[in-house]
Amino acid sequence: MAHPGTASAPGRTPAWRYAIGMLGTSIPINMIKGSMILFYVDILGLDVRAYGAVMVVYAVIDAIDNPLLGHLSDRTRSRFGRRRPWLLVGAPMLVACMIAFFSAPTSLQGMGLLLWFAVFAILCEAFDSMLNANYGALLPELYPRERDRAVANGLRQGFQLVALVISLAATPLLTTSVFGTEDSTQGFQITAIIYGAVALVVIVFMALGARENPRYSTRERPPLLRSVWSIVRDRMFWTVGLTGACYGMAMAFVLSGIQLYVRYSLGLPVGNALYLQGIVILVSAGGLVVWTGVVARRGALWTWRLAFAVLAVSFAALFFATDLGTAIAAGVLVGAGWSGMLATNDLIVARVLDADAARNGEHREGLFLSAFGFFGRLNGIVTGLALTSLGVFFGYNSGDDPGTDPGLAFRVYLCVYPFVLTAIGAVAARFISVPLETPTDPPPPDPVAGSTDPSSPDPVAGAEESASSGPVDGSGVERPR
Template structure:
């Protein structure tokens, strides 16, 4: 009960109601990223060189429109909040574009197929960016204290892993056996319709459940160029952004190439990707609980560095796998490292957002997250160039022209490239520093004089100094 003369505390959003939104946002984009090469290149015969050009173009467009979408969200002022209108508009648009993406007419070939792929790939990525800029911005706003934030983040990553089981592990079974065949496209369209409907319902439910804080909508609206200039002058933006991109790009390569790794490198039907991806994701779910405890004991930064190193090592084992059993054994380590990155990466970014809000007095999470998203959008360029390189080095140009050794080609794509990226990230993470404390929100009551503050994470004596604001 509020004291006389004080405003009532805003209604809190239950962590699970926010977290479930990750389930809805993850299903569409991960089906797209996980199946686009199989669908367009291997089945429909789109040349990898054309695919690479499109990926570079849409990555550039997406990198440019992301900050604009985030900034528009920060400036939005409605009685429904800043983020909710964008979520309610973006959800049906992404669902519709995903269905169209996997509904290319059978008569299309050559330039017609290329244009269909390019238009709907760009639209899907744009609406996914709209959703994630607003959904991600809600995390520090709805849960200003790191303890609550860690719980909400752990739950949402759990929902994401459940979505990944469906959108990645189950999808090959649905598209090639339940609703279609190994060489047809009907299964992709049917699966996309089902996933689109599920994602729409979940995102709308989450958006209507979120209780945005009214105080954020009464602040001065940030100015785009001034805000961008402030962000790019922030050293933490570059160190955290570029290091995190090594992880994001590596996992983008894995998600896009896993089905063809199973087909060519392991010599198995694509449907067997269900078992490999399922084990990786199951391990990630279980390990997420353990990683969350490590974060509580040692801090997000220390845990982030450890997870980076484990993830890098895991790709070496995957390269030498010769059958489904050995691939699954290596996948256990991949799941452990990936889970650690899921548990920590967003917490590292959130600390940077907190420090920016405390320093500048403006809550511009949408723009800041979209600016971080610029680094993530590099994965479109890198995955496009990586796939194109398979044609140059191994002769893999499409499913119609796979070259002499497509198995080695996709070992390089799925294992060697991600290993190099995550090894660079693991080294760079050792030199990253972020604030250790989460600045309290302006409308929160400070603790009483005799109430102890949360202690800093336990760990080596120099760890706290590394995370302290400079």
């Protein structure tokens, strides 16, 4: 029987019920990121310099609103929980903005086209941030132990890959052949409406089934400035965040450039991106099972480092592809490295969140994940500047002015830039240290065992991790081998 003033423990949320939410949150934003350059630059004729400028502004705005959204989520107190209200509000708003994003009138030109792109790109990213800050915050709360967390994360990444099959691999075919043509925009609008309906149903289904821990809502509401200052002083926030950003930025290049890589570098119709994207996603789906098994044996940190190295090598292989067959062969390696990062990157971040909760006695997953989202906002700046560089170095300014060698331009965009980023990340990961697995809400100390520190790590979990991942010291931090 619960003591007065305390909330009873919630029932367990089935891992699949939580994980399926990734299908809904991934479909809209991946269609947007995967098709925005093709739609606005190559078809509607938006100049890449204007595109790059918008992406810089959009990233700055998003870096500001992300911590605020996460903080508001942490402070929310309602009978529906902290995260679910934001998920139920954010889902229809994101869907509406995505449909508007791909409904730009073909008559728009110049400043009118630029403003339409800027407004709806920023709104889509803001509502996507609202969804993902809250959805991501549920992972460490619903599944405190890393073994359970790894299973739930593996399942949700599997659903993300299904979403990518829909939003990336199938989109070029649907927009250019089924509902539209290579040079029209009608197919994008119809596809966006269909994807939006699917995403809305899935997110609502997940949110209504998530059983948040009411104990987290009974604690003191953390003030914004003090919380932000505490996070920015955390060394692990910067080391893990910047290293993970190398992976995130590399995949942002892939999402935004693969259709134009197929068109210009391989000299094929955009619809052929279906086959290249499809093989990458299928390999990633199968690889999740393998990588999750490696995590169970060697730990998340060791596996994360290995996956980084594999991903870096894969981009080097993709650079030398000359046709669809060789590109697909390189794509197998890309899928292998990518699935390793999907299986491990969020586990590394969750360790940092666990350590923060244990150290400060406050569950600030929403704010902390939104602060980590700051590094994700670098994606927009970097991809915008990289696209602008194609105009400087190769003369590619838009679909109306592609320059003399757009094939080399997008080979550099899709392969060279991601290779440099992931190579840096692979080296940096070798020097990263993360906390041992620590339950976010340890049970009261056992007087027989003589434990007096309620925030001390679980000795069983600590022994398992130190044996599987790497040596540790007295600070409770896993050290690099």
